[in-house]
Amino acid sequence: MKAVRYRPARELYKKLFGQRVQKISIDAGFTCPNRDGTLSTGGCTYCINSSFTPYYVSRQKSISSQLDEGIDFFAKKYKSWKYIAYFQAYTNTYAPLPVLKQKYQEALSHPDVIGIDISTRPDCVDEQKLDYLAELSKRTFVMIEYGVESTINKTLDRVNRAHTFEQAIWAITETARRGILQSAHLIIGLPGESRQDILSHAEKISLLPINILKLHQLQILRGTRMAKDFEQHSEDYKLWDIDQYVELMVDFLERLSPRIYIDRFTNESPKDMIIAPHWNGLKNFEITHKIEQRLAERHTWQGRLWKKSI
Ligand code: SF4
Structure with a gap:
């Protein structure tokens, strides 16, 4: 049997x-405090929501019809799958509680x-919203996905996240305290971060009670404020080639x-x-396969250096 070297x-x-199970992305019509002027109007410097929305996702359509279309798409290929509604676009707890409940x-x-x-x-959850979600999670599957992005406040400032790592720690701790399943999201390669900074994310995130971690490489996309910053300060951006990124992910794991x-x-x-990096159109599953292969070649696994490194 093939050895399992990380926990998918x-x-x-x-x-x-x-x-x-398959997640069906929806745009439930939320906005974001980092765009509507509450915290800022510019948003995170890398943000462009159209980069991660499938064709059936649109705030002009009801939640139900987006789900119908999304499920229809997947049901043709995979008949017996179950579905989770994925509130993906913008900030999906950013509204008064009665509005959240209805959506x-x-x-x-x-x-x-x-x-x-x-x-x-x-920074967009509070005690009341978490209490409601904890209650709801006793009756159905509920997961909260937090955009942590970096564990370094200087980086969060640089990309205009307009929240701190301490706020992420608070939200994650309170979510776990209520027994709600949660994941955290990190972007690998934000400007100004060294290889060592990135590896330190693994150590700091390991101390938090998250269930799932989502990672992705920084992509500099056309039309973003980051694209301009990249033009002016390209020396601050580490653009890994695919082999370097695979190696980094193995070290991270x-x-x-x-x-x-x-x-x-x-x-x-x-x-x-995409302005950068270009990885010859490699698909996510192909890169995952490369990481699995490299773990095996290096005879290593997730957590091998974990205790030693904290
Ligand atoms: S990335 Fe998320 S938090 Fe940042 S501006 Fe865009 S929607 Fe808001």
């Missing part, structure tokens, strides 16, 4: 649901949906707690939007 999130889903309930009332996954900023499931290592934006 699919194992957790299999344990929870007994079968493969989440609309998704949960779809006959093929078995739960919700809510993507949000760590070695320092990460073996308790944490990994959802993914990379992201694929539409090719014509």
